[in-house]
Amino acid sequence: MSKNIIIDGLTVPFQEGQTIMDAAMAAGLYIPHLCHNPEFKPHGSCKLCTVNVNGRNVASCTMPAAEGQQVLNDIAELNAERLALTQMLFVEGNHLCPACEKSGNCNLQGVAYYLGMMSPHYNHFYPAREVDASHPDILLDRNRCIYCELCVRASRDVDGKNVFGLTDRGIMTRLIVNATSGLLGDTSLAATDKAAQVCPTGALLVKRKGFAVPIGSRIFDRHTIKDVQTGGSHE
Amino acid sequence: MQQFEFSDISRMLTPILARHGGDASRLLQVLLEVQDACHTIPSEAIDHIAAHFDVPRVNVEGVAGFYSFLSTRPVGEYRMLFSGNITDQMLGKDDLMQYLCNKLWVEPGKVSEDGLVSVDSTSCTGMCDQGPAALVNGWPLTSLDQNRLDLICELIRSRKPVAEWPPMLFEVVDNIRRSDALLGEPLVPGNGIRAVLTRGAKETLAEMDKSNLRGRGGAGFKTASKWSFCHAAIAEEEGSVICDINGHPERYIVCNADEGEPGTFKDRVLLNSYADLVFEGMTVGARVVGASKGFLYLRGEYRYLLEPLEKGLQKRREAGLLGDNILGKAGFSFDIEIHLGAGAYICGEESALIESLEGKRGRPRNRPPFPVTHGYKGRPTVVDNVETFACAAKIAEKGGAWFAAMGTAQSTGTKLLSISGDCASPGIYEYPFGVTVRQILADCGARDPYAVQVSGPSGAMISWKEFDRKIAFEDLPTAGAFMVFQRKRDPFQIALNFVHFFAHESCGFCTPCRVGTELQKKIMDKIASGHGTASDLEELKSLGHILKTMSHCGLGSSAANPVLDMLEKFPDAYERKLKELAFEPAFDLDGALETARKITGRDDDWAHL
Ligand SMILES: Cc1cc2nc3c(=O)[nH]c(=O)nc-3n(C[C@H](O)[C@H](O)[C@H](O)COP(=O)(O)O)c2cc1C
Ligand code: SF4
Ligand code: SF4
Ligand code: FES
Ligand code: FES
Numbered sequence: 025m026s027k028n029i030i031i032d033g034l035t036v037p038f039q040e041g042q043t044i045m046d047a048a049m050a051a052g053l054y055i056p057h058l059c060h061n062p063e064f065k066p067h068g069s070c071k072l073c074t075v076n077v078n079g080r081n082v083a084s085c086t087m088p089a090a091e092g093q094q095v096l097n098d099i100a101e102l103n104a105e106r107l108a109l110t111q112m113l114f115v116e117g118n119h120l121c122p123a124c125e126k127s128g129n130c131n132l133q134g135v136a137y138y139l140g141m142m143s144p145h146y147n148h149f150y151p152a153r154e155v156d157a158s159h160p161d162i163l164l165d166r167n168r169c170i171y172c173e174l175c176v177r178a179s180r181d182v183d184g185k186n187v188f189g190l191t192d193r194g195i196m197t198r199l200i201v202n203a204t205s206g207l208l209g210d211t212s213l214a215a216t217d218k219a220a221q222v223c224p225t226g227a228l229l230v231k232r233k234g235f236a237v238p239i240g241s242r243i244f245d246r247h248t249i250k251d252v253q254t255g256g257s258h259e
Numbered sequence: 260m261q262q263f264e265f266s267d268i269s270r271m272l273t274p275i276l277a278r279h280g281g282d283a284s285r286l287l288q289v290l291l292e293v294q295d296a297c298h299t300i301p302s303e304a305i306d307h308i309a310a311h312f313d314v315p316r317v318n319v320e321g322v323a324g325f326y327s328f329l330s331t332r333p334v335g336e337y338r339m340l341f342s343g344n345i346t347d348q349m350l351g352k353d354d355l356m357q358y359l360c361n362k363l364w365v366e367p368g369k370v371s372e373d374g375l376v377s378v379d380s381t382s383c384t385g386m387c388d389q390g391p392a393a394l395v396n397g398w399p400l401t402s403l404d405q406n407r408l409d410l411i412c413e414l415i416r417s418r419k420p421v422a423e424w425p426p427m428l429f430e431v432v433d434n435i436r437r438s439d440a441l442l443g444e445p446l447v448p449g450n451g452i453r454a455v456l457t458r459g460a461k462e463t464l465a466e467m468d469k470s471n472l473r474g475r476g477g478a479g480f481k482t483a484s485k486w487s488f489c490h491a492a493i494a495e496e497e498g499s500v501i502c503d504i505n506g507h508p509e510r511y512i513v514c515n516a517d518e519g520e521p522g523t524f525k526d527r528v529l530l531n532s533y534a535d536l537v538f539e540g541m542t543v544g545a546r547v548v549g550a551s552k553g554f555l556y557l558r559g560e561y562r563y564l565l566e567p568l569e570k571g572l573q574k575r576r577e578a579g580l581l582g583d584n585i586l587g588k589a590g591f592s593f594d595i596e597i598h599l600g601a602g603a604y605i606c607g608e609e610s611a612l613i614e615s616l617e618g619k620r621g622r623p624r625n626r627p628p629f630p631v632t633h634g635y636k637g638r639p640t641v642v643d644n645v646e647t648f649a650c651a652a653k654i655a656e657k658g659g660a661w662f663a664a665m666g667t668a669q670s671t672g673t674k675l676l677s678i679s680g681d682c683a684s685p686g687i688y689e690y691p692f693g694v695t696v697r698q699i700l701a702d703c704g705a706r707d708p709y710a711v712q713v714s715g716p717s718g719a720m721i722s723w724k725e726f727d728r729k730i731a732f733e734d735l736p737t738a739g740a741f742m743v744f745q746r747k748r749d750p751f752q753i754a755l756n757f758v759h760f761f762a763h764e765s766c767g768f769c770t771p772c773r774v775g776t777e778l779q780k781k782i783m784d785k786i787a788s789g790h791g792t793a794s795d796l797e798e799l800k801s802l803g804h805i806l807k808t809m810s811h812c813g814l815g816s817s818a819a820n821p822v823l824d825m826l827e828k829f830p831d832a833y834e835r836k837l838k839e840l841a842f843e844p845a846f847d848l849d850g851a852l853e854t855a856r857k858i859t860g861r862d863d864d865w866a867h868l
Binding site: 066068069070071072074081083086088105108109112113115116146147149170171186187188189190191192193194195196197198200201202203204 | 302303305306315316317318320321323324325603620625627762763764765766767768769770771773774775776777778781801804805808809810811
């Protein structure tokens with residue numbers, strides 16, 4: 025007999041070892057998320073995927089599914105909180121979307137559209153963050169980093185290279201690369217590495233691929249992130 | 260600034276690395292020694308250490324950047340860190356720090372040009388009963404005043420090594436003001452363990468259960484349950500169970516001596532004067548859950564206790580109370596290793612503490628799994644507070660019924676309170692649970708009390724209207740802090756201090772806390788500078804809600820408590836600070852033009868808004 029959880033009134037089957045996010049995705053249900061990518065070990069840092077389980081908020085990407093869970097997901101209160109988190113991610117960095125190559129394909133934008141974000145709401149922090157163009161094929165623009173650690177996980181777990189990591193803490197948290205010089209050009213990162221492909225924002229971009237698809241015809245110009253991510257395509 | 264040649268670095272590192280061996284869990288301990296020797300973690304040292312432990316450079320750099328007491332940029336040869344708790348502030352910390360800076364010609368937060376000295380603030384150093392306090396190169400200075408700072412200035416200018424400074428500067432007193440079951444009668448070392456061996460491990464767990472002891476670190480989880488979960492847990496690593504010689508899965512006992520909650524200093528006193536009781540409790544725990552290895556995670560601020568504690572451990576080994584075949588019992592092996600923290604409040608959170616023990620950044624883990632099943636190196640681990648272990652030792656000796664007879668039904672036993680602030684006799688007070696705030700205030704000689712911060716910034720601020728409430732898990736739970744504020748104090752300033760504390764200590768892992776604590780700080784700063792409006796209050800409330808409901812760990816979820824308590828209980832405190840306007844920009848447009856005016860040399864009307 026298969027086991028089930030209830031998400032917004034729907035019965036959703038799950039297998040032992042799956043998280044709530046896994047079960048929802050398998051059933052074609054969308055739970056907003058940024059740091060989660062089903063190809064990698066769950067991380068649980070962005071908190072966009074927060075759902076309410078039997079009265080308690082938990083991150084659905086890390087919480088194991090278990091019989092008897094009554095999950096609230098697509099409800100106004102949670103979506104408002106997710107919107108606030110998205111706005112926080114925008115103001116803590118420098119996201120000049122019109123000037124960003126990722127614009128239209130960016131998951132941060134994608135969830136912002138989905139959640140109906142009309143303004144950043146909070147005051148911008150305008151932090152001073154470093155851009156690293158030292159690598160011949162890859163650009164690292166820390167202004168757009170949301171600390172999802174997808175590049176960290178991809179480099180460590182898939183590429184076996186450990187090119188990325190985080191240092192400092194709190195609001196001073198910074199993405200660093202594995203080189204004494206601190207420069208991406210001095211690491212072993214290659215444009216074909218998984219780590220160079222996974223960034224949900226425009227923080228890590230493969231060079232010389234600029235504007236292959238014109239703005240206006242890009243992923244989130246044509247589809248909602250919900251449709252894209254429940255259709256199994258993970259950009 | 261000092262430059263390091265690679266050969267110097269390697270000469271300096273070789274003995275350190277040799278001493279610590281090759282296990283990467285020693286990384287943080289190594290970095291602490293490098294910081295001591297170089298007043299920074301030089302980039303070349305990071306490469307060297309990474310190679311030694313065979314870990315990526317980013318990991319070492321990540322750890323070096325995480326902890327406040329480590330720095331990848333040089334700090335002064337003499338590094339003065341003033342304790343920034345509100346109680347230190349009330350005792351004049353800000354003026355004293357400025358006084359020292361002026362005398363030494365150095366700006367707060369900067370290093371003097373000759374590299375000799377740097378002066379900065381740090382989170383509460385746990386000396387609130389004898390503040391204002393500071394750390395100089397990690398060693399605690401207490402009861403600071405201008406005279407002492409004059410002397411310190413001389414010592415620094417004459418480059419006297421800190422080890423040769425007059426001992427009176429470093430005097431730390433216990434200030435035990437009220438003793439009860441725990442502090443009252445000393446335990447004869449070994450009596451707790453002897454009782455366990457006579458009674459049996461299972462039977463001791465039953466006594467723990469009967470005692471109804473609940474964790475003293477704040478959350479109040481029943482200790483017997485935690486111990487039995489750990490005992491029952493099977494640790495799996497890549498499918499296979501790792502067992503000790505007796506076929507039991509390896510398990511660990513960890514004593515949480517991080518004591519980072521501002522205003523808390525009772526663990527300092529337990530470790531200073533009752534360390535045997537604590538070690539005894541850990542050994543009792545080890546026997547009950549079947550652990551052969553224990554750790555004491557000692558906060559960096561209490562580094563001065565390291566050598567005395569090591570000596571205490573050695574004495575116990577010599578007395579047959581630690582090591583192999585404890586008290587002659589064949590197969591009963593247990594030993595304790597001390598790990599130092601390095602300035603990170605989050606490392607008091609049990610899963611972050613375990614990460615830190617493993618030599619990593621102190622970032623709370625995803626739960627489940629919980630430490631009792633997957634803790635240190637993935638094995639079942641009990642993490643308990645210092646005081647919890649002290650209670651456990653007493654329970655082992657005297658039985659559960661003895662303990663349960665004290666306190667209230669839901670909160671048995673006694674509680675150590677660390678009392679500071681506006682009172683005549685700050686210090687340690689041990690009370691049976693159920694004592695009223697009013698009683699405590701009378702006993703400590705509180706002067707015209709108006710508010711009390713119970714259990715530190717993450718706890719609750721109560722007003723004079725609530726002084727009949729009781730210290731107990733069912734009413735006012737506490738990890739031990741009890742800061743008294745008299746009428747003339749400004750509750751807004753108190754909340755402001757705490758909000759800065761949380762923003763500084765957020766580990767930065769999750770969005771709500773990383774950004775939310777910073778936003779909270781910015782809004783409070785805006786109100787403090789006279790630009791606050793009614794809409795800022797609404798913003799604080801909604802931020803508070805997000806912090807509470809969306810955060811990854813207890814730091815984020817309690818980071819709004821000081822603000823929310825102030826808004827609810829002390830409306831006068833902020834109302835008089837607000838502007839009449841509904842909206843006041845956070846950004847001073849005219850002020851922003853100042854640089855342009857300076858450059859152009861203009862100051863006419865058209866150069867102003
Ligand atoms: C941010 C944070 C800081 C904490 N700091 C401490 C601490 O310094 N000491 C402590 O014993 N527990 C601390 N705790 C609680 C621990 O996570 C844990 O609950 C406790 O050590 C368990 O021991 P106990 O059951 O004996 O209380 C902290 C929790 C959080 C969320
Ligand atoms: S660079 Fe991109 S993938 Fe890496 S942590 Fe930042 S946002 Fe995530
Ligand atoms: S709540 Fe704060 S301290 Fe806890 S994990 Fe999140 S960022 Fe770190
Ligand atoms: S998607 Fe779950 S926390 Fe980021
Ligand atoms: S558009 Fe999202 S980071 Fe550039």
